[in-house]
Amino acid sequence: MVDTSPWAQLFKGNRTMRHGTSVDNPAEVIDVIVVGAGLAGLVAARDLTDKGFQVAVLEGRNRIGGRTFAREVVSTTQKVDFGGTWVIPAEHTAVMAELQHYAIRSVPTPLPTHFITELDGMLSDKGFLFESEIGEMTRAFDVIARRAEPDATADGALRSIGLDAGLLAWVQATQRYLSGAPLTDLSGVDCSGMSPSDLANPDHYTHTIDGTSQRLVDAIAGSSQATLLLNTEVAAVHTTVDGFAVLDRARNRLVARNVVIAVPLNMLVDIDFRPRIPAATALGESRHAGHSVKLWMTVRNVVGWPRLFSASGPIAYARLERQLDSGDAFLVGFSDDPAMANASASEVQTALQAFLPDIEVLGVDAHDWNADHFARGTWMAPRPGQLQQVGALADLSYTNGIHFSGADLCVGNYGTIEGAIVSGRQAAARISDQP
Ligand SMILES: Cc1cc2nc3c(=O)[nH]c(=O)nc-3n(C[C@H](O)[C@H](O)[C@H](O)COP(=O)(O)OP(=O)(O)OC[C@H]3O[C@@H](n4cnc5c(N)ncnc54)[C@H](O)[C@@H]3O)c2cc1C
Structure with missing residues (x-):
């Protein structure tokens, strides 16, 4: 071109x-x-x-x-994606065909070794939904889809069918991360169209594009x-x-x-x-309602490959993405608070210490897509x-x-x-x- x-x-x-x-x-x-x-x-x-x-x-x-855009993380020589990154090889057949055509590989993202999840203010090590909960979610989504109320919010639709509070908090957490918006802003019909097994596994976007x-x-x-x-x-x-x-x-x-x-x-x-x-x-x-903030955080004092997942607070989702030669590491995370695009390292550290008390945040970098004149959202x-x-x-x-x-x-x-x-x-x- x-x-x-x-x-x-x-x-x-x-x-x-x-x-x-x-x-x-x-x-x-x-x-x-x-x-x-x-x-x-x-x-x-x-x-x-x-x-x-x-x-x-x-x-x-x-x-x-x-909205795909890569550059080096500030104060490092590590090039990363600040916009679209992960793909699901088994589902994203058009992406995979393009990658094959240009001889570009997809690379698996490191799997988390442990989970720290906050639902309703309680921390646990729950990483995924159980089969019985997926079944419950499937039934709930079927009812919402059958009602097909175009003006219902996801929050209203899920509450109107009396979804279990723990499951509601789980959906809330997934949508803060997957949609970058609260359930009160999102379409109920759209939410019910999501795959419950995808919602059950917050890490279902498994691969990145090499380079x-x-x-x-x-x-x-x-x-x-x-x-x-x-x-x-x-x-x-x-x-x-x-x-x-x-x-x-x-x-x-x-x-x-x-x-x-x-x-x-x-x-x-x-x-x-x-x-x-x-x-x-x-x-x-x-x-549209999507106003996520994707954060690249240079961190220290993190053991293993943790994944954080939360229904409230500034960080909706974060996981350890890359170990650096220096001994430090990159956490990648998402917030549904647009102000987090300009958060300082100490503000991010305070937010992360709710999950990982010993973590030290050395730097934080983001592209502010919500303020970006040519995107105005994620x-x-x-x-x-x-x-x-x-x-x-x-x-x-x-x-x-x-x-x-x-x-x-x-x-x-x-x-x-x-x-x-x-x-x-x-x-x-x-x-x-x-x-
Ligand atoms: C932070 C973030 C993380 C994401 N993560 C993922 C992910 O992990 N996996 C995934 O599959 N997807 C992800 N996405 C979504 C994915 O990146 C987008 O859906 C996709 O790249 C959008 O491509 P597009 O061509 O439709 O739009 P865009 O990439 O937005 O392209 C539209 C183009 O139009 C230009 N433009 C706008 N207005 C005008 C105008 N008036 N005149 C001329 N040009 C104009 C813009 O500058 C832009 O270049 C993410 C997006 C963001 C922002």
């Missing part, structure tokens, strides 16, 4: 896009504009150029990868013939007689017969669609009523050419790396398959 920022240079200069499309005249109509160079947009662009389409990818940031998720991002972009424009924040998408006019903040304009909108759900409200697309506006305004966690709007948007082939893509909209796989890849492939197929 060619980085040809800024946009004006490309479209007002004497440049030629790949595949010979002249762009001397910015009014020329190209085949496809992809908005957003996260995994969904990059996969869509690659698949389309593989089939001979002329594609321009417009990305607001100065980098590709979106970080960035490696897969770079491999996909590197094998794509699309033209990439960084620092190009799309402000408007207007339907024209030729297709779609896409305008950036500086009012640069490019027209294409098809558009793939692959931005986070929480960013949809910033794009002026004409004519209006009610589901996009509604979702963008209500925003991964998709549906609020009550949002799933219908998501379905409507994902299925929409607006005026035969506008396609909404991205992990946030990928029903069945949303909020994951898998969802981004699946939805990018679907968007490309919808365009290439049209008569």
